Amino acid sequence: MSVTRRQFLARVGQAGGYSAAVVAMQGLGLFPTYAEASIGAPEVAAGHGKGVKVVVLGGGIAGLVAAYELRARGYEVTLLEARSRPGGRNWSVRRGDKIEFLDGTVQHCTWDEGHYQNFGPARLPSVHKLMLGYAKTFGVELQVEVNTTRSSFLQNDNANGGKPVVQRQAINDTRGHVSELLSKSILGGSLDQEFTGQDKQRMLDFLRLYGPLDDAGKYAGSDRAGYDVMPGAGEQTGSLTKPLDMHTLLDAEFWNGLLYEETFDWQATMFQPVGGMDRIPYAFAKSLGSIIKYESPVTEMRRTSKGVRIGYKHKGVEEHLEADYCICAMPLTQLKKIPNDLSAPTQKIIGESVYGDAYKIAWESRRFWEQDYNIYGGLEFVNVGCSPVWFPSDKFFSERGVFVSGYTEEHMTPLAKMTLEQKFAESRKTIERLHPGKGKELEKPLYVNWGKIPFNEGSWIDTYGAGQERNASAVSQGSARASARPIGSNQANYEELLQQDGPFFLSGDHMSHIVGWQEGAAESSHRVVGMLDNVVKHARLATATRNVNA
Amino acid sequence: MSVTRRQFLARVGQAGGYSAAVVAMQGLGLFPTYAEASIGAPEVAAGHGKGVKVVVLGGGIAGLVAAYELRARGYEVTLLEARSRPGGRNWSVRRGDKIEFLDGTVQHCTWDEGHYQNFGPARLPSVHKLMLGYAKTFGVELQVEVNTTRSSFLQNDNANGGKPVVQRQAINDTRGHVSELLSKSILGGSLDQEFTGQDKQRMLDFLRLYGPLDDAGKYAGSDRAGYDVMPGAGEQTGSLTKPLDMHTLLDAEFWNGLLYEETFDWQATMFQPVGGMDRIPYAFAKSLGSIIKYESPVTEMRRTSKGVRIGYKHKGVEEHLEADYCICAMPLTQLKKIPNDLSAPTQKIIGESVYGDAYKIAWESRRFWEQDYNIYGGLEFVNVGCSPVWFPSDKFFSERGVFVSGYTEEHMTPLAKMTLEQKFAESRKTIERLHPGKGKELEKPLYVNWGKIPFNEGSWIDTYGAGQERNASAVSQGSARASARPIGSNQANYEELLQQDGPFFLSGDHMSHIVGWQEGAAESSHRVVGMLDNVVKHARLATATRNVNA
Known part of the structure; x- marks a missing residue:
């Protein structure tokens, strides 16, 4: 191989995103594939949980979904949340908000009224039915998030x-170019053994459309x-852009970002x-009301003869509550710091787990991307600098907006060693690379790195314990995301x-194959609520049997 | 060739749309390419047109834009419109509206309040800057039109x-499959002469991402x-869909619709x-006020010593008005029926021009596409039946909606010989092919064929005169659109x-290279207003010179 396996995987990650990397790694035998098993939340009677107390730890999406579903089943639920807001990583920052890091760094948001940035999750795929379902249930108005536009740029x-x-x-x-090369090869007869009957001619006809190619089998440009x-x-009449030559497209991994869509x-x-992704957690919070106790960071998690303590x-005062069961929907970064009675193997794994440190830098500026380039939403990629750039899908055609650079x-980028001001300069330089002359229009930058945020200290899980190379390719340049579970060798x-x-019971996107997505958190809580339902059902059966035997 | 040239062009049209067909035809030498020339509306002083009377014929987008721009320059403008509404082919049909054909057929719209169908133009590409600019100027709220979604279907x-x-x-x-074939061919050495230096290996690395291919160079499926x-x-874990084999994808022109995006x-x-594409013409109309005379079909167009008569x-009474100039922004189908003093060659061309007869059939139903298939917006294609299907981009997640089948x-489809009820049955059958069991949920169909609509009698121009095969490939199944000028051999x-x-002066999308789009109409009117500005300027200079010489 002219590229190392690691380089190859990094490139897969760049071009196809995390899921593509996982598929490739499975192909290489680096990710085990194993039999699927679905644990859905079974249908139970509305009052199934009556008389059973459950405490949920953490008010991110996993915790909110767990509390919501438990209440619907009649459980007595309390949710403890460390912050004064719901949502966890689902956090939309607006004018007047404050960003505080563990090291004491503070940034204040002074963007225009109505602007916001989702520093956590910012997209709802149409295949994420649970999250879309909750949005619909709560009447949270959704709009299209334009993830792809053909007018945005790549730069290398x-x-x-x-x-x-x-x-x-x-x-x-x-x-x-790919179509032209294949057409040439087929015409030269080198693939004759691949085709039967009319397929060879059909493939040639197809490539003429697919390229598109001219009658001579050449790619000579296209309105596409x-x-x-x-x-x-x-x-x-219009004048078509002259095609880039194949060498340019091949050069220096130019395909970075080509297939992210x-x-x-x-x-x-x-x-x-x-208005912001946090409309969803706030809708949950409104529905749950006093079930959520804010500003209540957990200090210990103990077993008792009856359940948990x-x-x-809360406001500086140590308090406690008892319950029959506990669903812990905190990140493992937090759980590992809390004295607890989890089993020794579980504690060890949690203690050795490593989280990612995804960041976003957001700016306010004139909508130069719309006004000067006809770019409405979508992502752009650079090979050096801050990538991707991500333009907003709200308030199209207005004067100013907030976007990500x-x-x-x-931790795998030069940014890690830079001061805040240097990071902002690097981010501005990315815009200058993509849109020369526009960098100077950027104002009021804000930087969030989830590794630096209290009560998160990480963006998503990278590994489930020691003995595994940190899953770097998953979140390389151009694909800052996780969409499957980075279990690596830690199955x-x-x-x-x-x-x-x-x-x-542990819940959260880290307990799913959809890491880094709200849907993974929601699915995970459906799963543990289903497990809890079963446990309660069996406990009731056991009690009934005991009573009969007595 | 295993396909005839005509079949090939039809397929280009199917797969790549009209523009792709034009590019392909240019490649085949069937469409002449010629030197571009831009006639923009030159900058003139605000009062440039003062004292000059212009009559604009037709209140579609071309006429509205012409009247708006002329008034801005100080011309005295009157716009005559045959109907009681502005917009021409830009027509959004809602509850209470009536569809009347030339043959007397009448349909009534009884859809739920808030539903509509744009039976004419229904999309604004982000590269159509004039139309987006007018929408912004008038404060017409825009939302994303989802033209592509990966969840929609193809059927053959x-x-x-x-x-x-x-x-x-x-x-x-x-x-x-394409990547696998090319990779195999390159590995076999048959394309060695195409590559220099490291490009061969780079191409192999690239194809692994592009396919994506496994280390053995096989395409074994992908989360994509x-x-x-x-x-x-x-x-x-999830279970990937097994790939369709290459033969299936090649079979029977399966790629219909594959690249429309x-x-x-x-x-x-x-x-x-x-709320409907007609928000734009109504915004123009509101701005133009009494400049527009509705219900005023033109009966004759005469030259006078001073200009035009x-x-x-109007309401059954013959009236007339005089002006210095006339911008005729009617379809040629109408112009050819009106006694006029256009030059003999122009009359001949107009008389021999042929228009297309695009139709749309729209239904109201439960949003089965969203609720049962996660399809939000986008198009679907079938090889037999009514194609494409086009789902709405408004009111996502609501209960019911209106969509096109x-x-x-x-004229090139079996529909042409069917009764209205048969057409509806055929349209319903298309949904049954794509989404078995859902056809029966469709209600309240409406059918508009622009060839049957008074004051249009055509959807867009197909040819500019006799001696040319009608441009059938342009508007074949799966690409019911025109995006470049069907001049054929009639340059x-x-x-x-x-x-x-x-x-x-003639204006309209037929006087542009963006036929069938509002942008073509707007560009065309910018052009003729610029021509008129020049004429007026030269007339003034001539007058001034005469006065000096006198």
Whole structure:
């Protein structure tokens, strides 16, 4: 191989996103594939949980969903949340909000009224039915999140003289060259053994459309790749953009970002709540009312003869509550710091788990991307600097907006060693690479790194314990996301965490194969609520049997 | 060739849309390419047109834009419109509206309040800057029009046993097979002469991402193509959909609809006005006020010593008005019926021009596409029946909606020989092919064929005169649209119509290279207003010179 396995996987991650990397790794035998098993929340009677007390720890999506579903079944639920707001990583920052890091750094948001940035999750794929279902249930208004637009750019310092290329051209010229090469090869007879009957001719016909190719089998450009001069009125025929040559497209991994739209959970159609992703947790919170106790960070998690005893601090005062069961929906970064009575193997795995440190840098500026480039929403990628850039899908055609320049795990980038001001300069430079002259229009930057945020200290799980190379490719440049479970060689550890541990159940996106997505958190809580239902059912049966035997 | 040239062009049209067909035809030498020339509306002083009277004929987008721009320059403008509404083909039908055909057929719209169908234009590409600009100027609220979604279907009676295939699978399995074939060919050494230096290895690395391929160079499926079992919580890893084999994808022109999203003016991001496309003409009309005379069909267009004399009928009474110039923004189907003093060559071309007869059939029903298939917006294609199907981009997640099943030129389809009830049955059958069991949920169908609508009698121009095969491929199944000018061999005719004809100027999308789009109409009117500005300027200079000389 001319590239190492690691480079290859990094590139898969870049081009196809995390899921593509997982599929590739499964192909390489690096990710075990194992038999699927679905644990849905079984149908139970409305009052099934009556008389059973459950405490839920953590008011992110997993905790909110667990509390909501438990209440619907009649359980007596209390949810302890460390912060004064619901949502966890689902956090939309607006004017007047404060960003505080563990090290004491504070940033204040002074963006115009009505602007916001979802520093956590910001997309709802149309295949994430639980989250869309909750939004519908609560009447949270959704709008299209434009994840892909053909007008946005790719840029690579080492290709095309560093000049940015519009995605419609990169995507369509690439297909054109691939089709031309294959057509040439088929015409030369080298693939005759691959075809039977009329398939060879059909493939040639197909490639003419797919490229598209001319009658000579050449890719000579296409309106798909865009125009230098647009078609217009009268004599203005329009002038097609000259194709980029194959060497340029191949050079220096130019395909970074080329296929991100095809990754399963990045595919159109995607949605976002109007006004910010936090409209969803606030809707849960409104519904749950006094079930949620805010500003109540957990201090200990103990087993008792009857169930659990959870200590927490409320306004400086140590308090505690007792319950029959506990669903812990906190990140493992927090759980590992809390004295607890989880089993020794579970504690060890949690203690050795490692979380990612994804960051986003967001700016306010004139909507130069819309006004000067016809870019409405969508992502852009660079090979050096802060990537991707992500333009907003709200308030199209208005004067100013907030957008992201830089979203990935930080520890693997040069940003990790920079001061805050240096990070902002690097982020601004990315815009200058993609849109020369526009960098100076950027104002009021804000930076969130989930590794630095109290009560999170991580963006999503990277590994489930020691003995595994940190899953770097998952979150490399151009694919700052996780969409499947980074279990790596730690399948056994993951399975250990999935088990009921006495009165304790773990929930969260880290307990799913949809890591880094709200849907994973929601699915995980459906799962543990179902497990709890079963436990309660069997306990009732046992009690009934005992009574009969007595 | 195993396919005839005509079949090939039809397929190009199917797969790539009209623009792709034009590019292909240019490649075949069937469409002449000629030097571009831009005639923009030059900057003039605000009062440039003072004292100059212009009559505009037709209140579609071309006429409205012409009147709006002329008034802005100080011209005295009158616009004559045959109907009682503005917009022409830009027509949104709602509850209470009546559809009347030339033959007396009448349909009444009884859809639920708030539903509508844009029977004319229904999309605003983000590259159509004039139309987006007017929408912004008038404060017409726009929302994303989802033209592409990976969850929608393709269906072909002759392939895959007639079973529909989700687009994410057709698109991604196709790329996978193409990449595998090319990789195999390169590994076999048959393309060595195409590569220099490291490019061969780079191409192989690239194809592994592009396919994606496994280390053996095989396409073995991908999350891009979707899952049979979704990844979920706990043990639910998810199970990838088995790839369709290459033969199935090749069979029976299965690629119909595969690349429609890449056609230049169908590329994301696209928009639509909230509440109906007619929000735009109504905004123009509100701004123009009494400049528009409704219910005033033109009866004659005469030259006078000073300019023009236009006869029209208002509430049954013959009336007329005089002006210095006339911009005729009616379809040529109407102009050819009106006695006029256009030059003989122009009259001949107009008389021989042929228009298309695009239709749409729209239904109201439960949003089965969203609720049962996670399809939000987007298009679907069938090879037999009414195609494409087009789901709405408004009111996502609500209970019921209005969508299109069938949109193409009708004269080339079996529909042309059917009764209205038979057409509806055929349209319903299309839904049954794509979504078995759902056909019976469709209610309250409406059918509009622009060839049957008074004051239009055509959807868009197909040819500019005799001696040319009618441009059938442009509007074949699966690409019911026109996005470039169907001049065919009639370049000279088109150029003739572009010229000022004494006091007359022709405007409309048919006077542009963006036929069938509002942008073409708007661009065309910018062009003729610019021509008129020049004429007026030169007339003034001549007068001034005469006065000096006198």
